[in-house]
Amino acid sequence: MLKISNLHAYYGKSHVLHGVDFDVQPGEIVALLGRNGSGRSTTAKAVMGLVHWEGQIDWKGQGLTGKKAYEVAHLGLGYVPESRDVFPNLTVHQNLLLGQKGKGRGSRWSFEDMYAMFPRLKERQHTEAGVMSGGEQQMLTLCRTLMGDPDLIIIDEPTEGLAPKIVELVGVYLKKIKERGVSVLLIEQKLTIAMSISDRALVMGHGRIVFDGTPQGLRADERVRKEWLEV
Ligand SMILES: Nc1ncnc2c1ncn2[C@@H]1O[C@H](COP(=O)(O)OP(=O)(O)OP(=O)(O)O)[C@@H](O)[C@H]1O
Numbered sequence: 001m002l003k004i005s006n007l008h009a010y011y012g013k014s015h016v017l018h019g020v021d022f023d024v025q026p027g028e029i030v031a032l033l034g035r036n037g038s039g040r041s042t043t044a045k046a047v048m049g050l051v052h053w054e055g056q057i058d059w060k061g062q063g064l065t066g067k068k069a070y071e072v073a074h075l076g077l078g079y080v081p082e083s084r085d086v087f088p089n090l091t092v093h094q095n096l097l098l099g100q101k102g103k104g105r106g107s108r109w110s111f112e113d114m115y116a117m118f119p120r121l122k123e124r125q126h127t128e129a130g131v132m133s134g135g136e137q138q139m140l141t142l143c144r145t146l147m148g149d150p151d152l153i154i155i156d157e158p159t160e161g162l163a164p165k166i167v168e169l170v171g172v173y174l175k176k177i178k179e180r181g182v183s184v185l186l187i188e189q190k191l192t193i194a195m196s197i198s199d200r201a202l203v204m205g206h207g208r209i210v211f212d213g214t215p216q217g218l219r220a221d222e223r224v225r226k227e228w229l230e231v
């Protein structure tokens, strides 16, 4: 459903992706792993039209060349960036409202779904988003993206800076999202969460995919883990 072929990306003259190839199938959770600076966030930004890229990115058979971020989002691609992306002066509820894209058909997700998944957001629904903790803002960003009813969600390091117990919860939420038929491209550095919930694992190094296989295959491949993941 998402197919990336020979993807190159650039920040000005700096060439950071060097021919990335992978795909994400409907209903899959795919982990995109790699060390700092390997090009994972840039890959996400390329899909969303936020960085200059060349090559081929197809979404449901349609090329994304030249599409702006809002156009990509309207095609059903949800993006949760590394930086927590809430409207700080609006309440939790208002933030969720802004996530709705008003497609004129029933969304997979309702406010009740979000509040059932994250009771903490329900408690704080009338609180300004800006005063919540980093983890809460992360959850809100995820929920706001889901309110737009994406068919695939790209989520960049959702567990960064979260306590181990919350990290476990993030895994539970991502599985729930998959159960509703949403594909997930999970950008991560932590092997444990990626290994426990993913159908497939990709490893990136120096702007290329250096491993594409099952989590079990990655666990068994000590060479790839040593060379491209462990510090
Ligand atoms: N805005 C930018 N301008 C110039 N270079 C950038 C910019 N953002 C990233 N880079 C460079 O591009 C390369 C890939 O960065 P990217 O953010 O994709 O890595 P990453 O795998 O997401 O790692 P992490 O999030 O841990 O830093 C790095 O060498 C980085 O320094």
Ligand SMILES: [Mg+2]
Residues within 6 Å of the ligand: 040, 041, 042, 082, 156
């Ligand atoms: Mg990154």
